[in-house]
Amino acid sequence: xxxxxxDQSADPRQGQSHSRPASTRLTSVQRALLALVALELxxxxxxxxxxxxxxxxxxxxxxxxxxxxxxxVAYFAWQELRPMAHLEIRPSPWGFAFLLAALGLHVLDAGxxxxxxxxxxxxxxxxxxxxxxxxxxxxxxxxxxxxxxxxMLPLPLVVTERLHLLLREIATVATxxxxxxxxxxxxxxxxxxxxxxxxxxxxxxxxxxxxxxxSCAVAALVAYSCDRPAGRIAALLGAVPIAxxxxxxxxxxxxxxxxxxGIGSLDTWIHPGSGILTFVIALPVILWxxxxxxxxxxx
Numbered sequence: 001x002x003x004x005x006x007d008q009s010a011d012p013r014q015g016q017s018h019s020r021p022a023s024t025r026l027t028s029v030q031r032a033l034l035a036l037v038a039l040e041l042x043x044x045x046x047x048x049x050x051x052x053x054x055x056x057x058x059x060x061x062x063x064x065x066x067x068x069x070x071x072x073v074a075y076f077a078w079q080e081l082r083p084m085a086h087l088e089i090r091p092s093p094w095g096f097a098f099l100l101a102a103l104g105l106h107v108l109d110a111g112x113x114x115x116x117x118x119x120x121x122x123x124x125x126x127x128x129x130x131x132x133x134x135x136x137x138x139x140x141x142x143x144x145x146x147x148x149x150x151x152m153l154p155l156p157l158v159v160t161e162r163l164h165l166l167l168r169e170i171a172t173v174a175t176x177x178x179x180x181x182x183x184x185x186x187x188x189x190x191x192x193x194x195x196x197x198x199x200x201x202x203x204x205x206x207x208x209x210x211x212x213x214x215s216c217a218v219a220a221l222v223a224y225s226c227d228r229p230a231g232r233i234a235a236l237l238g239a240v241p242i243a244x245x246x247x248x249x250x251x252x253x254x255x256x257x258x259x260x261x262g263i264g265s266l267d268t269w270i271h272p273g274s275g276i277l278t279f280v281i282a283l284p285v286i287l288w289x290x291x292x293x294x295x296x297x298x299x
Contacts, residue, residue, distance in 0.1 A: 034133055041125070044106070048118040055154045059205070062154070065214040069152035072221065076145040081138060090135040098128025116156055123149045144224050151217040160209065167207040167244065174248045175202075175255065182252075184259055193255065198263035200255060208247025211278040215243040218283055222290030235290035239282075246281040250274045 056067040102125035109117035126146050130139040139146075155163075168191040176188045187194040191202040219239035223232040254274055257265045265271075 037129065045118070045122060048115060048122065051115045052119055052152065052154075056152075062210060063152075063213065064210065065217055066152040066154065069149060069217070073145045073149055076148070076221075076224075077142040080141045080145065081134075084138055084141060087137055088135075089133075090137070091133065092131040092136045092139070094136070095128040095131030095133075098124055098131065102128060116154065119153050120150075123147075123153065148217075148220060148224075151213075151220070155213070163212075164204045164207045164209055167209055167212065167247070168202045168204070170244060171202050171206070171208065171248055171251050175251050178248070178252055179255055182256070184255065186255070195255065195258055197258050200251075200258055200263075200266070202251060205275070206247070206251060206254075208243060208250070208278060210275075211247055211282055212240060212243040214279065215239040215282050215286055218286050219290070222286055226290040227292055228290075231290045231292075235286050238289050239286055242285050243278070243282045246278040249281060250278050253277070 052066065055063050057064070102121040105117045105121035105124060109115065109121070123146075126149060127139055127143070130142065130146065172188050172191045172193065175193060176186055179186045179193075185196060193200040193202065216239050219235045222235040226232045226235065254266065254271070257270050257274075261270075
C-alpha cells in the first residue's frame with residue numbers, strides 16, 4: 001500500500017483526466033475550409049463589392065464614409081478578440097441560419113437587380129461565418145463591430161429622396177430666418193433662395209445628407225467606445241441636430257459668399273470646400289461629446 005502511494009506521488013499525471021487541452025487555434029482542416037469559403041465569397045460577391053465601391057467613390061456628398069467602415073470594423077474586432085486568444089474555439093451551427101438568410105437575400109437580389117439586397121446579405125453573412133469559424137463567445141464579443149457594417153450600405157433611393165427633401169426644406173427655412181438678421185434680403189421659393197445677386201438652389205448635394213449619415217455612423221462608434229453613459233447618450237442624440245446645424249451654417253456662409261463675391265463664387269473651390277466644412281464642424285463635436293472620462297484618459 002505504501003509502495004502504491006509512493007508510485008502515485010512519483011507520477012502526478014496518474015488519476016488525472018487524459019483529455020486534450022482545449023484548442024484555441026483553427027485546425028488545418030478549419031483553415032482550409034475558411035480559405036475555400038473566402039474564395040467562394042469573393043467570387044460570389046465580386047459584382048456587389050464593385051457596386052459598393054462605385055457608390056462610395058461616386059461623390060463625397062453620397063456615401064464616401066462607407067469606404068472606411070470595413071477598416072473600422074476590422075480594427076475593433078481585432079481589439080475585442082485579442083484578450084480571447086486563450087478561449088477554446090467551439091463552432092456554432094447557428095451560423096448556418098445566418099448564411100442561409102444571407103444567401104436568400106443574394107438570390108432574391110439576383111432576380112430584382114437592386115444590388116442593395118446583395119450588399120445587405122454581406123452584413124448578414126458575417127456573423128454566420130463568425131459563429132462557424134470563431135464560435136459563439138467570440139461572435140458575441142464582436143457583435144457590435146459586425147453590426148456596425150450596416151453603415152457601409154447606401155440607403156435605398158426611396159428613403160434618400162424623402163430625407164433629401166426634408167433636409168432641404170429645413171435648411172431653407174433656417175437660412176431664410178437667419179439671413180435677414182445679417183442685413184441681406186432673401187426670398188424663398190421652394191428650396192431656392194432668391195438673392196439680389198442671383199438664385200441659390202439648395203439641391204440634394206446641399207441637403208446635408210452625407211454629413212448626417214456619416215455623423216450617425218461616428219456617433220454609434222463613439223457611443224460604443226465611450227466609458228460614460230452620459231457621453232454615449234449625448235453622442236447618439238446629438239448626431240442628427242449637429243449634422244443639420246452644420247449644413248445650415250454651410251448654406252449661410254454660401255449666401256454670404258454670393259453677397260460679397262458674386263454668384264460666380266459658387267463655381268469656385270468655395271462650393272465644394274463648404275461641403276467639407278460640414279464634416280469639419282460636425283464630427284469633432286460628436287467626438288467631443290463622447291470623450292473619455294478623465295480617469296480613463298489618464299490610463
